[in-house]
Amino acid sequence: MLQVDGAPPFSSEVWLEMCREHVAAEDHALLCRISFEALAPRSGDPHTWQAYASWETALRDELAVQRAQRLGLDPAPFLRPAPFVAGLAAIIKEALAAGTPLAIETALDRRRWSRLEELEAGTQFDLGRLIVYRLKLLLLERKDRFRPEPGREAFLKEYAQIIDGAAPAPMETDTE
Secondary structure, eight states, X not given: XXXXXXXXXXXXXXXHHHHHTTSOHHHHHHHHHOOSSOOOOOTTOOHHHHHHHHXXXXXXXXXXXXXXXXXTOOOGGGOOOOOOXXXXXXXXXXXXXXXXXHHHHHHHHHHHHHHHHHHHHTOOSSHHHHHHHHHHHHHHHHHHHOOHHHXXXXXXXXXXXXXXXXXXXXXXXXXX
């Protein structure tokens, strides 16, 4: 059992290799192409994957809308076709109020986890359950990549560049 606050018990690559022996080749190929980077279910893919990908796209759209509003930008270029999901605006507003980028990402990932549990409740031990497990494992791996030190180093580097760029240019003196 995977836990939202736990560590992944193994990598998704190891898990996919374990699955190779126990699922049909086409199911294994599906599990391999499921990712958060490419939310691209195909016609005929299981309902669980199609439902999650649609929901995740709607979540990202609402996130884009609220971030664009904060920046005074038009969100249209950032949106993808997605269904309306009631309550998503409030979920995003609450997540964005969490404060730090890490707290925001953590709040969003907890909501993703909850959605996966909702989808899992409608499955037996079947391909739908494996799809949910794959997505949960990917979420845990993503969370594991959040490390304070690299983030702090990247921030300090960016901050130094901003400060250097904002420093006033030396004044020219007339030597005549």
